[in-house]
Amino acid sequence: MKALVPTGDPAEPVVLADVPEPTPRAGEVLVKVEAFSVNRGETFRLEMPVPGERPGKDVAGLVVQPAADGSGPAGITRVVGHPMAGGWAEFVAVPTDALAVLPDSVSAVRGAALPLAGITALRLLRAAGPLPGRRVLLTGASGGVGHYVTELAAAAGAEVTAVTRDAERGARLLELGAAEVVHDPADARGPYDVVLESTGGAALPVALARLARRGTLIWFGQASRTPAKLDFFDFFSGPESAVIRHFHYLDPRSGFGDDLATLVRLTAQGRLHPEIGRVADWAHTATTLTDLRDRRIRGKAVLTLP
Structure with missing residues (x-):
């Protein structure tokens, strides 16, 4: 599959490369990614990337393989997820306690803008x-x-x-x-x-x-x-x-699923409005990352996959 991998070059922090498709653990689903968002903090980590680490925490897409342990949504379900890595790719494994079902009224672009910031x-x-x-x-x-x-x-x-x-x-x-x-x-x-x-x-x-x-x-x-x-x-x-x-958002001991469900519900009800300053094809991720790092984007930046 194709995925974005770090380069260590501030001018072009990521490039598309061929990587193995992830193998989900028992409590994970495999998601076909339709959109992902990038965060300014991630641009800082890309300055000194850890070898083998693949970025990406905010995704929206379609479950194509349910969790082997029976938890989480069934296949062919629209979801928003917060994996801790690997989300800037065609497929990503996401723990079922880091997912929420995405209703038809909330687009993948808006869903992808929710996880980390929300x-x-x-x-x-x-x-x-x-x-x-x-x-x-x-x-x-x-x-x-x-x-x-x-x-x-x-x-x-x-x-x-x-x-x-x-x-x-x-x-x-x-x-x-x-x-x-x-x-x-x-x-x-x-x-x-x-x-x-x-x-x-x-x-x-x-x-x-x-x-x-x-x-x-x-x-x-x-x-x-x-x-x-x-x-x-x-x-x-x-x-x-x-x-x-x-404060660090990871400090609570609970998973992300309940909070993601709350964010999705508020968005679907028109009570929360994701502020998206840029939507672009994922081929433009490197430029989007540098613009986000240099504060040329208001709110969230979302990249979409074909």
Whole structure:
């Protein structure tokens, strides 16, 4: 079968190659991939690829071989899945607890845009606790996770201030429910009960300073790729006794299936709107990856297979 494999070349991070078709384990189905999405974090891993590792975590397609242990959907079922590797290919083996059935009302393109960013958003907001009436500051809001967080948090009753440097992207975040959009964390008017911080670097201490006393900052990314520096004594001038929490979406012990089903249901009901900035044939994956890395794509990028 054909699959995209890493090259280690930043200008062309992946190329199509012939690889063996995967052999599913007992609790896995074989999916014929119709569409997959790429994530900015994956572009960073491609800079120093692990030999033999094949990327790809977000897929939508058709089950062509059910799981041998009887779990999961039957054959010829449309699904969205979150395998931990190998999804940028014609076929991929996906654990049955990392799948959800995709109804006809949700296209493969929209389905493929859901897994990593959507699961991250759901679990991030659960970590933040009850949201009705709370003020939330979200940095890095124009990425795939940011759009989902904005819409989900606003629907849950939070007053969301979204940070994005792009005015056009800010307008879309307002449509999704943000109460306010600012172009720099320094422009945000606190205090906020919750800060969701994804950029690191100089932005983190600035965002922290907008946190309310005993508030919570959840640090879930470092898109700037620059370490943050914090001064203990700065807490006394604002967010005294605040909590800084590290977050990783893989931390929960449960599988991805239930969260994927929730994301699919909300999308089918018109309550969640995947923000897709580019759809292209998978022959253009390398260019799409470099554009995503360099922030030339708003929201999600989805590649389709013939």
